[in-house]
Amino acid sequence: MRTLFYVVQVILLIHEMEEWNIDDFHQSAYASQSVTETRLGVWLWLLFLSLFGFVWTIFACALPGIRLKTIVFMLLVDFTLLNGIQHVSLSIQTRRYNPGFIFGGIIGLLGDTLVLWRVIADGILPAWLVAVLVAPILPPLLESYAANSKSRLPRSITVLLRFAIFLEHKMTV
Numbered sequence: 001m002r003t004l005f006y007v008v009q010v011i012l013l014i015h016e017m018e019e020w021n022i023d024d025f026h027q028s029a030y031a032s033q034s035v036t037e038t039r040l041g042v043w044l045w046l047l048f049l050s051l052f053g054f055v056w057t058i059f060a061c062a063l064p065g066i067r068l069k070t071i072v073f074m075l076l077v078d079f080t081l082l083n084g085i086q087h088v089s090l091s092i093q094t095r096r097y098n099p100g101f102i103f104g105g106i107i108g109l110l111g112d113t114l115v116l117w118r119v120i121a122d123g124i125l126p127a128w129l130v131a132v133l134v135a136p137i138l139p140p141l142l143e144s145y146a147a148n149s150k151s152r153l154p155r156s157i158t159v160l161l162r163f164a165i166f167l168e169h170k171m172t173v
Helices: 002-018 022-029 039-062 066-094 101-121 127-149 155-172
Strands: none
Touching: 002 039, 002 066, 002 101, 022 039, 039 066, 039 155, 066 101, 066 127, 101 127, 127 155
16 A cells, blocks of 8 residues: 555656646636736645645655554545546536646546555455545535636635745745
8 A cells, every 4th residue: 555655646746747837727717816826836836735745645654554544645645536536627627638637637536546446445444434534525626616617716726826825925035
């Protein structure tokens, strides 16, 4: 399982690199943005998410017992699962490629599915607990779909952009 944890993290890293120009997509796909987005800000949150993913993976792997490791790691699986589904949904809704679709929407979802399958098939966690651990992605998924239908940035992206503005401000002041 430890190897699969790192595979998910490497996929996340490559996915974040694929999103290097997502600000151009956001500006063309969304009629109105409530948050200003800059290229530097995007790069900062992509770097932050990649670093967070690595730190979280190392932390989860350092914990004792495979069950505890897996439960903690599920936070990253939830994030990448949510992000991957958002990319697939957005590509379907806009009928075009969006940066991050290949490594988030296709390869990332395959990696997440493999982790979830192995967790259940190997008896690490019961299926009902996996379902409980994955369930928190449902509200942001529904909000994301509703926002995309109205050509608005989803709340989860708006939060990331505000964080990026904070990072950019701290870095340039």
